[in-house]
Amino acid sequence: GENVEQHPSTLSVQEGDSAVIKCTYSDSASNYFPWYKQELGKRPQLIIDIRSNVGEKKDQRIAVTLNKTAKHFSLHITETQPEDSAVYFCAASRGDSSYKLIFGSGTRLLVRP
Amino acid sequence: DAGITQSPRHKVTETGTPVTLRCHQTENHRYMYWYRQDPGHGLRLIHYSYGVKDTDKGEVSDGYSVSRSKTEDFLLTLESATSSQTSVYFCAITGLAGLINEQFFGPGTRLTVL
Numbered sequence: 051g052e053n054v055e056q057h058p059s060t061l062s063v064q065e066g067d068s069a070v071i072k073c074t075y076s077d078s079a080s081n082y083f084p085w086y087k088q089e090l091g092k093r094p095q096l097i098i099d100i101r102s103n104v105g106e107k108k109d110q111r112i113a114v115t116l117n118k119t120a121k122h123f124s125l126h127i128t129e130t131q132p133e134d135s136a137v138y139f140c141a142a143s144r145g146d147s148s149y150k151l152i153f154g155s156g157t158r159l160l161v162r163p
Numbered sequence: 164d165a166g167i168t169q170s171p172r173h174k175v176t177e178t179g180t181p182v183t184l185r186c187h188q189t190e191n192h193r194y195m196y197w198y199r200q201d202p203g204h205g206l207r208l209i210h211y212s213y214g215v216k217d218t219d220k221g222e223v224s225d226g227y228s229v230s231r232s233k234t235e236d237f238l239l240t241l242e243s244a245t246s247s248q249t250s251v252y253f254c255a256i257t258g259l260a261g262l263i264n265e266q267f268f269g270p271g272t273r274l275t276v277l
Contacts, residue, residue: 051222056205082264093253093268094206139205143264149194149213149257150221151266153205 052077054142056154063130064162071138071157074122079145083116083123086139088156094139098125130161166190167269169254175275182241184272186254188234194257195237196266197221197229199250206253212237244276 056073063069075083084099100107100114100123107114111130116123123142127134137158141151166189176182186195196211198221208221210229218229226248228240241248254269 059203084265093270096265096267099265141206149264150196150208150211151264153207155203155205 052080052142052144052152054140054152054154056140056157058157059155060158060160062160062162065130065132067130069127069130069134069159069161071125071140071159072122073124073140073142073154074120075142075152076121077142077145077152078121080142081145082143082151083114084141084151085112085114085125086141088137088139090136097138127159130159132161132163135159135161167254167256167267169252169269169272171272172270173273175277176244177277178245179243182244182274182276184239184252184254184274186237186239186269188237188256190256191234192256193234195231196255196257197227197237197239198253198255199223199248200253200271201250209239209252244274246276248274249276250274 054075081102085097086094087097088094098109098112098114100116111128113126137156139156140154144150168187170185197209198206200206207223209227212218212231230238252272255266257266
């Protein structure tokens, strides 16, 4: 079945450095790719998303890029801060118009002060 | 947060007992979802609903049933809880900005089955 693979599972960076998280998807009909941030004990929160008609989207220090040919997309966080420490999930929409999302397994990001 | 509440927020139960979790939304959205979250597995879809009395299975639906008799409420039932159903359960809704794919999550329910 369709799946989304996410790497790395853990990522540790120094404050001020950049962090990159990568996801690949298998359903070629997927057209919506959100990213969620989840702090410890909290709900996942949507931080940025991209649709298949766009190759890149940026919002302040975060950006997402999409390569539909290769079926992969990435989250980029620049100038990382300790409050960026959290678990990040990528997801891809199902291509069957069911409005369902398939999630990656998550990346635990630690930003060292 | 996005008009979604879940109850209870925490529950401890014993193997073999029935459990019902409730998701309530105030935004009149058509689509609602139940996920479970376990370490190393991300969020996995249990069941979802695309309208009153319209539901369908997700990828991990065995041992779970759902009901939606009103737009605002989506119930998840474990008919006979097992220890493998110990998890954090999240409800989600879509479309707060009019875009069907954006999903927003409730606060979660932590369920422990002893």
